[in-house]
Amino acid sequence: MPLAAQAEDLATWNDGPTRKAIIDFVKDVTTQGDPKFVPVEDRIAVFDNDGTLWTEHPIYFQFAFMLDRVKALAPEHPEWKENEPFKSILAGDMKGVEASGEKGIMEIGMETHAGMSTDAFQKIVSDWFATARHPKFKRPYNDLTFVPMRELLDFLRANGFKTYIVSGGGIEFMRPQTDQMYGIPPEQVIGSSIVTKYVLKDDIPYLMREPKVNFIDDGPGKPVGINNHIGRRPIFVAGNSDGDYEMLRWVTARGGPSLGIIVHHTDSAREYAYDRDTKVGRLDKAMTEAPERGWVLVDMKNDWKKVYDFEK
């Protein structure tokens, strides 16, 4: 296909070194005869989700889902009025929730993500997306995808890439939405998971979600998840936080052409501005090492003409 035409698809990226680095890379790996040419079956691109393809502030959207689920399920759990961290959630006391630490968060996760079939959970997730609204933008969460990143996904696919999500988020939380949001089908979504178990109920087989962690697809887990699901090393990787550090390292050490990019949240007006001093999506080590490792920092404020689709 004529690459020049495809390149025009990155229309919401301002001209400059970032856009050029992406286009040059794609041109190199897709040009037959180029020393950096990569056959189409090896053109695998992996994208973090939270903060890379959509917004992750003020809290991870899956955490907002959990809080909403606790409120929805509270009538069936009178004991929650007395027990942390549920008591704080129901009282709207986020400091109290935070005080419950990782153990508390895990408990919230298990109460809201386990104890139902995979089919039932899928419906719960879809229903939540249909009604929940982001606190700042007052819009459905799946409106908060980044237009330039969706363009990048399209651009890569138009050039023979297979695009995957590799997220610390729940694999079954993402899958009902990713096709509509990004054109990424469920089988190309990799994420964290809890244990599921085959059971018969009235002689009908189900997969039941159990309150036990199966896999954490974050940090050093990301290369592991990629290898397990894909079985080959990608040539393109996009992340935005230190949770993507090991994935960036592993992909760009493949011993062949590769490109790693990092979405740097620099835009407090249109989205949020944060890097080293945040808890949600902290970017520190990966940013420090980016120059020596050749990772390209995407400056959201200056590289993107537009962040969201709903902007004027």
Next chain:
Amino acid sequence: MPLAAQAEDLATWNDGPTRKAIIDFVKDVTTQGDPKFVPVEDRIAVFDNDGTLWTEHPIYFQFAFMLDRVKALAPEHPEWKENEPFKSILAGDMKGVEASGEKGIMEIGMETHAGMSTDAFQKIVSDWFATARHPKFKRPYNDLTFVPMRELLDFLRANGFKTYIVSGGGIEFMRPQTDQMYGIPPEQVIGSSIVTKYVLKDDIPYLMREPKVNFIDDGPGKPVGINNHIGRRPIFVAGNSDGDYEMLRWVTARGGPSLGIIVHHTDSAREYAYDRDTKVGRLDKAMTEAPERGWVLVDMKNDWKKVYDFEK
């Protein structure tokens, strides 16, 4: 596409109810307007590997690989001469190996499958396939695929299906071979796995294979593996043993058109004949329940004109 033309591709299947059941099913789900029509993105087909796509007797081929690896590694392990089950392997005493039980088999598995990087293991597997020979047919193991099943894979793909392997075998044992053998890329192979871990060695990232079971993709594990990797329920399933029972149940209970087939090894002349009274690939419960559940038994001897490609 014209289905009649595609159907001709099942040329090594004898005309009869089995071939007809497959062709009718594919015609129904691909005919726009048919009440059984299934959109292309949901046309997922899953295939067991051992005994379904290739031979599994006299021993699972991955077990033959393990035995060969023990012999190859023995010089580095003088202690194996004294310790079971290695002592029996080196003495060629298969009864002694069997006597070591599941624990012994697991030990052999870990010694031969762990302790190296994923890249190094891939090379070990490829090298083994290049040199090892099946004891009965005196041919490379990857010559022992079933021609009618490869035709069926092609036929389904030509009709918009995405084809997957779902095997109790090791995911990284299969992946280096499946593209060449079946046209199935690594990302469409689901199997058992050991734990892998991201490590830095001389500041280069690797995934190291650790001597610890991660996931057993057999029996009730198969629906779990499918759900984790694919995220949607297949509409076509092929197996050959009770290890495929739960996968057959789960797929054919989807609440929409589906087809389950079971390869029945009835051909002692061209391949092997076995079902209820074997350890390797035992077919008992699934065969008993096949009629009531509508699963189609493939009679290898009478349904297939040819088993292997190398037959005259």
